[in-house]
Amino acid sequence: MCFGTSSGRLSQLAHYGPIGAIILIIWITISGYHCLIQWYPPDIKDPLSIINFLIYWIWPVIIFYNYFRAIFVGPGFVPKGWKPANPEDEKYLQYCDVCDGFKAPRAHHCKKCGKCVMKLDHHCPWINTCTGHFNHANFCWFLFYAILGCIHALIMLCPCIYRALFVQYYVYARVKDVPLIYFTFTGLISCILSIGLALGVIIAVGFLLIVQLRSIMKNQTGVESWILRKAKDRNHRRAVEFIYPYDLGFKENLRQVFNWRETFNVIGNGLIWPVRDGTDEYALTREQLEQKSEKRQRTMRYEVVQPYKGAFITLRYGLRTCICIPCTDEFRIPIEKGDYVLVTRWERYWLYGERVIAGQLDKNNQEMKTRRRGHRRPRGWFPRCCVYEAFRIEDLWSGKLDQNSDIVRAQFDNIGPEGFDDNKNADEEEKEQTDDTPPTTPKKLRKRKVRQES
Ligand SMILES: [Zn+2]
Ligand SMILES: [Zn+2]
Numbered sequence: 001m002c003f004g005t006s007s008g009r010l011s012q013l014a015h016y017g018p019i020g021a022i023i024l025i026i027w028i029t030i031s032g033y034h035c036l037i038q039w040y041p042p043d044i045k046d047p048l049s050i051i052n053f054l055i056y057w058i059w060p061v062i063i064f065y066n067y068f069r070a071i072f073v074g075p076g077f078v079p080k081g082w083k084p085a086n087p088e089d090e091k092y093l094q095y096c097d098v099c100d101g102f103k104a105p106r107a108h109h110c111k112k113c114g115k116c117v118m119k120l121d122h123h124c125p126w127i128n129t130c131t132g133h134f135n136h137a138n139f140c141w142f143l144f145y146a147i148l149g150c151i152h153a154l155i156m157l158c159p160c161i162y163r164a165l166f167v168q169y170y171v172y173a174r175v176k177d178v179p180l181i182y183f184t185f186t187g188l189i190s191c192i193l194s195i196g197l198a199l200g201v202i203i204a205v206g207f208l209l210i211v212q213l214r215s216i217m218k219n220q221t222g223v224e225s226w227i228l229r230k231a232k233d234r235n236h237r238r239a240v241e242f243i244y245p246y247d248l249g250f251k252e253n254l255r256q257v258f259n260w261r262e263t264f265n266v267i268g269n270g271l272i273w274p275v276r277d278g279t280d281e282y283a284l285t286r287e288q289l290e291q292k293s294e295k296r297q298r299t300m301r302y303e304v305v306q307p308y309k310g311a312f313i314t315l316r317y318g319l320r321t322c323i324c325i326p327c328t329d330e331f332r333i334p335i336e337k338g339d340y341v342l343v344t345r346w347e348r349y350w351l352y353g354e355r356v357i358a359g360q361l362d363k364n365n366q367e368m369k370t371r372r373r374g375h376r377r378p379r380g381w382f383p384r385c386c387v388y389e390a391f392r393i394e395d396l397w398s399g400k401l402d403q404n405s406d407i408v409r410a411q412f413d414n415i416g417p418e419g420f421d422d423n424k425n426a427d428e429e430e431k432e433q434t435d436d437t438p439p440t441t442p443k444k445l446r447k448r449k450v451r452q453e454s
Contacts, residue, residue: 012071017125021067024197025146029060031194032153035160038181056156059149066142067127075132076118076270078107092282094289104271105285106133106246108223111331118270121212121221133270136216137257143209150198150205157195164188219246219253224284231287234294242287245279300343302351302387310334310380317383321349326381333380341382346393354379 012018033056042053081101084090093102096109099116103109108120110130118133131139164181183191215221220228224246231242247253256267256274268274275281308314310332314322326347333355335341343353354377391408395401401408 012128015125015128017128018071021126024201025060025063025067025149027190028150028153028194028198028201031191032056032156032198034187035156035181035191038179039156039160039163041179056152059145059152062145063142063149066138066145069138070131070135070142071127071129073135073138075120075130075136076134077113078104078116078118078271082116082271089282092285092289094285094292103285105273105281106221106224107270119221120223121215131212133268134266136212137259137266140209140212140216140257143205143212146205147202147209150201154195154198154202157191157198161188161191161195216257217250217253219248219256220244227284227288227291230291234291243276243279243283245275245281245283246273248274248276295344298344300393301356302341302343302353302389304335304337304339304341304386305388306386307337308332308335308382308386310382314383317385318349321383321385324349326350326352328381331378331380333378333382335382335386341387343387347381347384349384350381351384351387352379352381 036056040049040052043049080099082104083102090102096103096116098109103116106119107116109116110120110123112123113130117130121131123130160181164183167181228244235241259265259267273281335355338358340356341353343351345352391401396403
């Protein structure tokens with residue numbers, strides 16, 4: 001296993017996620033144990049009670065083993081400044097400005113970890129790191145054993161509490177075969193709370209485990225299914241349908257992660273991946289680059305007319321803005337009057353974009369290109385009413401608004417979307433533009449206009 005790229009730091013535990021998870025596991029275990037020793041204590045004459053007792057204590061050991069491995073082994077991070085062995089392949093990969101290196105196939109940058117993560121699935125607050133290539137199996141085992149542990153604890157807790165609540169019945173009825181169970185008030189409350197917590201864990205973790213197993217069986221992380229969905233939407237524009245390169249069949253996909261035939265360690269170094277016939281190792285990264293290029297073509301630059309401090313409650317921008325927030329955990333960015341924002345996503349009352357601070361606007365394009373690598377502008381959501389909109393972009397897409405109308409032309413002439421933060425140059429963007437995408441950039445509009453005139 002490649003520990004050189006792991007995240008393992010003790011300080012990762014100093015976060016509400018791991019602290020909460022550890023307290024939760026200990027709480028349910030101790031409450032269940034409190035019930036176990038009253039209701040079904042280990043008795044040398046009863047082998048089953050001994051087995052029950054031992055199994056009960058095996059759960060927290062396996063749970064913590066997998067939990068701490070998921071944290072300390074980590075998902076595996078792409079080494080800083082990484083580049084493919086063959087320099088020719090660099091053109092198929094994205095460049096990460098923050099890590100100052102190429103993103104290996106299947107790697108994505110996690111803002112919370114601040115690094116490019118190998119086969120990033122998602123950032124999990126409970127382990128305070130990402131779930132990725134090296135810790136995916138341990139993460140799934142942790143979820144699986146947490147469910148089993150909670151079921152066992154529930155089997156101890158429920159009958160025990162039932163008997164404790166009706167202890168008087170057992171005393172008066174003189175039932176002799178059943179141990180009498182007494183609780184202090186705090187003990188009772190703690191155990192009832194544990195039942196709720198254990199049930200919550202079984203439902204929530206069970207759901208997460210199903211999602212994880214489905215993603216492993218398809219060999220498709222959360223991010224990759226999103227890319228694949230967009231790739232399928234683009235299929236009608238190409239001669240050959242896009243084939244997802246990492247799907248090796250459900251059994252082999254499972255083996256790639258759990259590797260039961262050999263060492264139970266994940267297969268591969270997280271940088272080079274086996275692919276199915278008819279594809280190559282850069283099939284998905286090429287598709288990603290094309291999708292990004294399309295995204296750039298949709299970028300629009302808006303002028304900020306009203307400041308926003310990044311607050312969570314946004315009543316001052318209207319009730320609808322306050323209620324209809326984007327369903328995501330992405331950041332919100334503060335913006336100041338006079339700034340520009342390069343917008344790539346549009347919600348009814350919110351926009352997502354990259355903030356260009358007022359002073360940076362005077363720089364010409366050449367200067368912008370030189371500062372592209374190693375520096376990143378803040379990106380995030382902000383209320384739509386904070387920017388000047390000459391027209392609503394949705395009207396342009398739906399055809400309600402003519403793209404050659406004065407209002408659209410005036411907007412593009414005044415505020416073009418140049419300088420979107422990435423590492424591709426404008427010539428490449430021009431080459432990759434396809435004619436069936438809506439022309440939203442001024443260059444494209446002008447090109448279309450010239451073609452119509454000729
Ligand atoms: Zn990165
Ligand atoms: Zn992360």
